[in-house]
Amino acid sequence: MRRIVRIAAWLYALAVYGFIFLPVIVLVLFSLQATSFPIPPFTGPSLRWYQAVLSDTRLTSALVNSLAVAILSSAAAVTLGFLSAWGFARFTLPSSTLLRGLITLPLTVSYLIIGMGLLVLFNWAGLPKSLLAAGIGHVVINLPLCFAIIYSQMGDHQINIERAARDLGAPEWKVLLLITVPVMAPAIFAGFFLSMTFSWDEFVISFLLTRFDTTLPVEIWNLLRSGLNPKTNAVGSLVFAVSIVLVVLFELTLLRRTPA
Amino acid sequence: MSTVTNSGRALPRAGRALPWALVTPALGWTLLFFVLPFIAMGFSSLTAHDGGGFTLANYSQFFTDPSYWRAMVNSLQVTAIVTVVSVLLAYPFAWILAEQVPERWQRLALMLAVLPFWTSYVVRSYSWLLVLAQNGVINRTLTGLGLVGEPLQLANTRFATVTGFVHFFVMLLTLTIFANLKQLSPSYRKAAADLGAGPVRTFLHVVLPLTLPGIMVGAFLTFVLCIGDYITPQILGGNNELLMPQLVMMQIGRRGDFPLASALSIILMAVVTVAYLACARWLKIERA
Numbered sequence: 001m002r003r004i005v006r007i008a009a010w011l012y013a014l015a016v017y018g019f020i021f022l023p024v025i026v027l028v029l030f031s032l033q034a035t036s037f038p039i040p041p042f043t044g045p046s047l048r049w050y051q052a053v054l055s056d057t058r059l060t061s062a063l064v065n066s067l068a069v070a071i072l073s074s075a076a077a078v079t080l081g082f083l084s085a086w087g088f089a090r091f092t093l094p095s096s097t098l099l100r101g102l103i104t105l106p107l108t109v110s111y112l113i114i115g116m117g118l119l120v121l122f123n124w125a126g127l128p129k130s131l132l133a134a135g136i137g138h139v140v141i142n143l144p145l146c147f148a149i150i151y152s153q154m155g156d157h158q159i160n161i162e163r164a165a166r167d168l169g170a171p172e173w174k175v176l177l178l179i180t181v182p183v184m185a186p187a188i189f190a191g192f193f194l195s196m197t198f199s200w201d202e203f204v205i206s207f208l209l210t211r212f213d214t215t216l217p218v219e220i221w222n223l224l225r226s227g228l229n230p231k232t233n234a235v236g237s238l239v240f241a242v243s244i245v246l247v248v249l250f251e252l253t254l255l256r257r258t259p260a
Numbered sequence: 261m262s263t264v265t266n267s268g269r270a271l272p273r274a275g276r277a278l279p280w281a282l283v284t285p286a287l288g289w290t291l292l293f294f295v296l297p298f299i300a301m302g303f304s305s306l307t308a309h310d311g312g313g314f315t316l317a318n319y320s321q322f323f324t325d326p327s328y329w330r331a332m333v334n335s336l337q338v339t340a341i342v343t344v345v346s347v348l349l350a351y352p353f354a355w356i357l358a359e360q361v362p363e364r365w366q367r368l369a370l371m372l373a374v375l376p377f378w379t380s381y382v383v384r385s386y387s388w389l390l391v392l393a394q395n396g397v398i399n400r401t402l403t404g405l406g407l408v409g410e411p412l413q414l415a416n417t418r419f420a421t422v423t424g425f426v427h428f429f430v431m432l433l434t435l436t437i438f439a440n441l442k443q444l445s446p447s448y449r450k451a452a453a454d455l456g457a458g459p460v461r462t463f464l465h466v467v468l469p470l471t472l473p474g475i476m477v478g479a480f481l482t483f484v485l486c487i488g489d490y491i492t493p494q495i496l497g498g499n500n501e502l503l504m505p506q507l508v509m510m511q512i513g514r515r516g517d518f519p520l521a522s523a524l525s526i527i528l529m530a531v532v533t534v535a536y537l538a539c540a541r542w543l544k545i546e547r548a
Contacts (some may be wrong), residue, residue: 106290
């Protein structure tokens with residue numbers, strides 16, 4: 001009986017792993033396709049579609065745009081999130097629960113609606129579509145995340161260290177820069193990298209709020225109009241690789257926090 | 261104003277200004293770029309596309325035009341199917357990872373299980389298109405083996421949309437359910453065993469009820485993310501059957517009709533809010 005359960009469990013797990021990896025394997029495999037269609041039979045391997053991606057200036061400039069938006073918007077989100085988390089965790093503010101709820105509220109609203117709202121607002125205010133507009137949207141979606149991560153990590157341990165610093169005469173700004181930021185560094189990095197991956201991947205807000213200069217997911221979306229195309233496979237595989245790097249960095253910062 | 265830490269101990273005097281200076285930028289950002297846009301959207305939804313004053317026409321259009329209704333019904337059906345199927349697939353998987361896989365391999369097994377979660381969302385949907393297309397992997401395999409004569413119509417169907425969604429949410433739910441199972445103290449299971457319960461009874465009466473709140477949080481997250489998503493239904497479902505987000509985007513893309521798009525967005529958000537209130541008592545997210 002035990003054996004049967006074990007074997008069934010293994011088979012089930014393998015089937016789910018298969019389901020999870022099927023599209024990724026197909027994507028990467030046919031990005032190495034030599035012919036013009038990413039469909040069986042496989043005739044590779046060839047790197048011609050990767051060359052095509054790297055010599056496509058629209059894709060490469062979209063990639064640079066995506067990185068810039070991801071880095072800058074994540075830096076803004078993590079800064080705002082950290083300062084507010086510190087404020088709420090260290091001081092008693094009137095209607096603190098309500099205000100904290102307000103900051104985390106965007107987490108419950110879909111990106112489409114956040115993007116729509118900004119589109120209507122910017123349109124009404126006469127602001128043109130731009131990467132800056134998309135970046136503002138990315139801060140809106142990532143700020144609550146950074147706040148939640150950092151706020152949840154502010155425990156008594158850190159409070160005691162800060163108290164010690166204050167007792168020794170450090171002014172608040174010194175406590176913040178020399179004590180709180182270094183002590184909270186793992187949570188800050190985790191918030192930053194998670195924001196990076198979300199911004200890097202975000203489509204609908206960028207789609208609504210940018211026009212000519214746009215981000216990589218939007219440019220990939222434009223590629224999809226040409227149907228199944230090995231070039232899309234190649235750029236998709238490259239994006240996947242970048243995301244994996246970000247996730248590994250995120251994992252490492254998390255691992256560093258948990259004492260082994 | 262007293263400055264007291266969350267653990268109840270008083271801090272040395274810090275002026276009134278400092279705490280507000282810390283939280284105001286984040287609050288201001290949220291008010292300016294989240295609350296204000298929402299208000300703007302509300303106003304916009306109450307105006308006519310071709311200018312003019314206050315009107316409820318955008319809302320009445322939704323409630324009277326059956327094709328608009330249809331999109332909402334489709335969205336709710338797809339979301340319900342996706343949520344149920346994803347939970348049913350992910351729970352046993354998370355259980356196997358947490359209970360059957362040796363401790364030292366668990367972290368790796370889990371990381372592998374959610375690796376494609378981090379692929380670009382657009383790319384992931386496109387990858388399913390490669391699998392499901394007329395001349396894609398599945399159809400080529402089936403016709404190659406002689407199992408079907410004609411390629412099956414898999415892409416541009418509700419089945420494709422659901423498959424793409426389930427793929428994403430199985431990974432998400434595996435993460436949340438796994439975390440839940442691991443947080444369960446082993447002493448509960450020992451106590452159940454000491455009291456004479458077999459593994460099946462222990463699972464049904466102890467493990468399952470204790471992990472139910474976690475499942476509810478995961479299911480709610482699935483609901484919210486699924487019903488508001490434009491990419492998966494647009495790439496995999498095509499235009500044969502429209503879901504709400506596709507309808508919203510269509511108003512902007514084809515006709516530039518912001519008021520109607522705003523009204524539809526607000527209706528969509530109202531549905532999510534109702535769902536939130538319906539399961540609010542299971543969704544108490546606490547500070548760690």
